Amino acid sequence: MAATWAVPTLVALGAVLALLVPFATHRTLLLWLSRRERRPRSERWEGPLPVVTVQLPVYNERGVVARLIDAACRLDYPRELLEVQVLDDSNDDTERIAAERTAYWQARGVRVEHVRRPDRRGFKAGALANGVAAAEGEFLLVLDADFVPEASLVRRLLPVFGDPEVGMVQARWDHLNEPENGLTRAQALLLDGHFFYEQGGRYASHRFFNFNGTAGMWRRTCLEEAGGWAADTLTEDLDLSYRAQMAGWRFEFLGDVGVAAELPASARALEIQQRRWAQGGVQTGRKHLPALLRGDWPWALKLEATIHLLGHVAHPLTLLLALLLFPAAAARRALDLERWIWVDAVVFGLATVPFLIFYLSAARRRGRPWGYSIGSVLRTLATGIGLSASVTIAVIKGLTGIEEPFRRTPKLGDGSRARYVASAPPLDQALKLFMAAWSCTSLLWAVVEGYWGSLPFLLLFAAGYLWLAMSGWLGPVRADDLMEKERVERNPYGEPHRSRLRPLSGSLEGVEAPVA
Numbered sequence: 001m002a003a004t005w006a007v008p009t010l011v012a013l014g015a016v017l018a019l020l021v022p023f024a025t026h027r028t029l030l031l032w033l034s035r036r037e038r039r040p041r042s043e044r045w046e047g048p049l050p051v052v053t054v055q056l057p058v059y060n061e062r063g064v065v066a067r068l069i070d071a072a073c074r075l076d077y078p079r080e081l082l083e084v085q086v087l088d089d090s091n092d093d094t095e096r097i098a099a100e101r102t103a104y105w106q107a108r109g110v111r112v113e114h115v116r117r118p119d120r121r122g123f124k125a126g127a128l129a130n131g132v133a134a135a136e137g138e139f140l141l142v143l144d145a146d147f148v149p150e151a152s153l154v155r156r157l158l159p160v161f162g163d164p165e166v167g168m169v170q171a172r173w174d175h176l177n178e179p180e181n182g183l184t185r186a187q188a189l190l191l192d193g194h195f196f197y198e199q200g201g202r203y204a205s206h207r208f209f210n211f212n213g214t215a216g217m218w219r220r221t222c223l224e225e226a227g228g229w230a231a232d233t234l235t236e237d238l239d240l241s242y243r244a245q246m247a248g249w250r251f252e253f254l255g256d257v258g259v260a261a262e263l264p265a266s267a268r269a270l271e272i273q274q275r276r277w278a279q280g281g282v283q284t285g286r287k288h289l290p291a292l293l294r295g296d297w298p299w300a301l302k303l304e305a306t307i308h309l310l311g312h313v314a315h316p317l318t319l320l321l322a323l324l325l326f327p328a329a330a331a332r333r334a335l336d337l338e339r340w341i342w343v344d345a346v347v348f349g350l351a352t353v354p355f356l357i358f359y360l361s362a363a364r365r366r367g368r369p370w371g372y373s374i375g376s377v378l379r380t381l382a383t384g385i386g387l388s389a390s391v392t393i394a395v396i397k398g399l400t401g402i403e404e405p406f407r408r409t410p411k412l413g414d415g416s417r418a419r420y421v422a423s424a425p426p427l428d429q430a431l432k433l434f435m436a437a438w439s440c441t442s443l444l445w446a447v448v449e450g451y452w453g454s455l456p457f458l459l460l461f462a463a464g465y466l467w468l469a470m471s472g473w474l475g476p477v478r479a480d481d482l483m484e485k486e487r488v489e490r491n492p493y494g495e496p497h498r499s500r501l502r503p504l505s506g507s508l509e510g511v512e513a514p515v516a
Contacts, residue, residue: 009324016320017350017351023317050158056143057087069112073110079109079110123406144214153171156254157254168241172199176260177265184264187263199255208246210238222249225247231406271391276406285306289306292305316388359381439461440462
């Protein structure tokens with residue numbers, strides 16, 4: 001009688017693990033590919049400098065907009081050749097703050113314009129397209145609201161465009177607030193793995209990779225020939241990237257150029273970001289994979305693009321794995337197969353150990369100490385597991401064509417003016433709480449029934465779902481409780497320091513505009 005449910009349970013577990021193994025193997029491949037020698041690139045621009053337009057798309061970013069405009073207007077580039085567009089779709093007091101900072105820099109000779117639209121049609125993609133139509137620049141640098149570029153950024157990105165085949169240059173992201181809490185530490189490691197090894201591996205092996213929506217510069221000709229910004233997916237950056245590369249343009253990744261940015265500091269803000277990326281990624285896959293797979297590109301490029309665009313499918317697989325772990329342990333006992341648990345352990349290891357190596361390598365690439373790195377990797381894996389509940393719903397919407405509005409990622413910024421307010425969809429919150437309850441109950445029953453071989457896996461899944469569920473349940477994080485005053489922080493490795501990258505708030509009288 002037991003076989004009626006036990007055998008299908010074990011078959012389902014084996015199928016899920018078999019589908020997860022390729023995603024894990026893919027990370028190992030990218031880690032290896034990232035070590036390939038890069039193409040040589042020019043470090044100097046030859047000839048007269050071109051006009052560069054810096055585009056700052058913002059929507060209700062009152063906590064960070066002043067910092068953003070100030071940083072953009074201090075970029076080290078001749079003022080007559082630097083154009084700054086504040087593409088402001090806000091309906092709160094961000095508009096007032098942006099107007100004040102724009103007027104401040106205009107009075108100091110910087111070419112900065114506060115651009116307003118009558119509506120938010122097309123969301124970020126619409127704002128950028130509207131800016132391109134009015135821009136004078138031959139090259140377009142996009143910076144999201146939570147980014148704080150160093151003054152040298154334009155001069156470091158521009159020389160790569162000396163090659164006329166280059167259409168876009170992407171810098172890596174650095175982290176303004178990594179030490180803030182466990183979520184920001186986990187995200188820092190996720191992003192380091194993405195930029196050092198995913199982007200780095202795709203770039204070094206001549207696969208397609210994407211503009212990350214910010215901290216990158218476009219050649220205007222490339223952007224226009226690829227069809228410009230479109231709002232028919234939630235990841236307009238990924239969509240345009242594939243259109244441009246399929247049209248023959250080459251992208252460059254500068255892993256040695258970093259642009260500091262704020263990491264979402266609450267579970268709700270992180271989930272908004274991750275749901276948008278997941279649903280938009282799948283939408284972009286549905287839009288472009290048929291033509292790409294029919295094209296004459298190398299099979300290795302096609303395979304990488306498929307895994308890249310459909311990579312978020314790993315989230316529903318992770319959710320299914322969490323649901324099956326305890327029933328599978330009970331099924332083995334029912335079938336008297338507990339002595340064969342080592343087979344599951346080997347397959348589970350093949351599906352998880354590559355992720356451990358991948359993120360541990362990313363941690364060490366940043367020079368993080370071993371003790372900190374190991375703890376961060378476990379925290380990162382738990383975060384990824386916890387996110388699978390809400391992100392799974394976004395993946396299903398992307399696969400089935402259900403439309404969702406563009407929801408920006410809330411920013412903390414300067415706490416004297418900002419507050420996280422990020423709503424949690426009821427279905428997402430219910431699924432998170434269910435998965436937390438299921439995982440914790442499974443862990444408890446495994447202890448009671450003596451399923452010792454399954455305990456480490458159940459513990460990791462329970463920790464991930466419980467952490468994200470409770471973080472979301474606790475509600476919004478008030479920014480003025482965290483960052484209103486200049487504070488002495490501890491860095492990621494435990495040594496006290498005064499943050500050099502804290503928000504630039506208040507008046508900047510006495511800070512001069514860039515010199516020609």
